[in-house]
Amino acid sequence: MGKATLDPSKWVDRYADYLYNYTIAKVNDQILAEDLVQETFLAGLKSASGFKGDASERTWLISILKRKIIDHYRRSNSRKGKAEVKINFTQDGQQEGDWLEERVADAGRINIEEEMQNEELGIAIEECIAKLPEKQARVFRMKTIEGIETEDICKELNITPSNLWVIIHRARTALMSCLEKNWF
Amino acid sequence: MLISCTQALEICNKAQYDEAGSWQIFKLKLHHVYCRNCKAHAGKNGKLTELCSKADLKCMDHQKKEKLKEEIEKKITTDR
Incomplete structure (x- = not known):
């Protein structure tokens, strides 16, 4: 390598x-x-x-x-x-x-374990997103994390809605198998 | 009323973002009755949505990112 x-x-x-x-x-x-x-x-x-x-x-x-x-x-x-x-x-x-x-204030003590697990989950998801091809990662972030409307993403990236859904499908499928290996 | 697996996958992805209509959801559910693969995929897809919302992922502020990009570019050009 x-x-x-x-x-x-x-x-x-x-x-x-x-x-x-x-x-x-x-x-x-x-x-x-x-x-x-x-x-x-x-x-x-x-x-x-x-x-x-x-x-x-x-x-x-x-x-x-x-x-x-x-x-x-x-x-x-x-x-x-x-x-x-x-x-x-x-x-x-x-x-x-x-x-x-x-x-x-000690408000978080009860949920501390769950919170820690969610933080680890967040890092695991980020690790998996980082392994995606750049465009898939970008579209997935815009749609899933930032919650941007489909139309706006298509305008910004100059792609059609069907392109977007194909990219989303590929990204989600890759993320599912990555998380299956690294999280479950 | 019957849809292909490709159509089912697209509706399934749209449903994760609340962008599938009720008629589309009906057709998807009907598809799942006779297609185990798509049904299994939908289960995993839903789980991914659940995990993403649980993790509460965030994106860095766009303006901050742009500023940072400019700063990095500036430093790169001055170092050359």
Whole structure:
């Protein structure tokens, strides 16, 4: 197998949504996820000369993103530490709920397992979408994830409705067999 | 009233996006009575729809994407 090469001009179209959903599953914040994806692409551009081509472009970008996510948690953990100290010094320490943890609502605990499973499912689906041919992935995303009307997709991509349904059929069939292998 | 497997598959896909009419759905169900393959496919197709909605997948904001593309292009051209 030949060495993988980088094509940064296609990164956004090919990987932005994949990286975005991966990040949302990890940080649970859409704006932060957008920022981390942006940082990942820019860091990728900076270190492009170090890309050896042993892994695929996507795997390489994901490894950069993972480091960005870890950095984010390191930063926010150190900020949280500071906040705890600050609260202890400013309050008298006698009232209930002085600790930062006690102030945070615990609403998600019951559904946490289900939520985690859905996040893993989201990543599994994204992995499968990433394996589709570019056009199939694009049409599937527009129709299924963005919920764009058939007519509008056809106009934007300059295809007929029958073309669209053939593409959707191929994409869905490929996704079904991919998920059968990787999820069930 | 009887439809081919190709037509059945198209209606089945349209149904996943609520774009199949009730008459089409009727013809699809009738097709499933005598075509096991299409019936099995429809079951899996419905499951895929269910999984996609459960996963609640999102797309990055279009404007943000366009900005990012411009930024990347700019950096590529300045690096050349």
